[in-house]
Amino acid sequence: MAKRTVHTDAVEPDDGGKAADRRRSMMLVAVAVATILLVWFAVANLKKVKIDFWLYDREAPLILVILISGLLGALITALVMRRKPRE
Numbered sequence: 468m469a470k471r472t473v474h475t476d477a478v479e480p481d482d483g484g485k486a487a488d489r490r491r492s493m494m495l496v497a498v499a500v501a502t503i504l505l506v507w508f509a510v511a512n513l514k515k516v517k518i519d520f521w522l523y524d525r526e527a528p529l530i531l532v533i534l535i536s537g538l539l540g541a542l543i544t545a546l547v548m549r550r551k552p553r554e
Contacts, residue, residue, distance in 0.1 A: 509533040 512529040 505533065505537045509537075 509530045512533065514529055515526045516529045516532060518525050518527055518532065
């Protein structure tokens with residue numbers, strides 16, 4: 468019985484970039500929803516909390532802790548995704 472050839476370099480049909488646009492739109496919607504949920508959660512938590520650093524303690528509103536953590540997470544994610552893989 469003859470083996471069937473499997474093409475791994477299959478070319479996707481040209482859809483005029485609609486798939487990429489759809490993916491980009493879905494990513495934008497997901498980021499917007501995550502941002503809205505983060506802000507809503509932060510606004511719901513206005514109490515002051517104690518933050519323990521290695522050398523000192525400090526009190527700050529929980530809303531600042533949540534927003535700064537979210538911004539740092541977004542920055543780290545952007546930096547990691549920006550890195551190009553080696554070929």
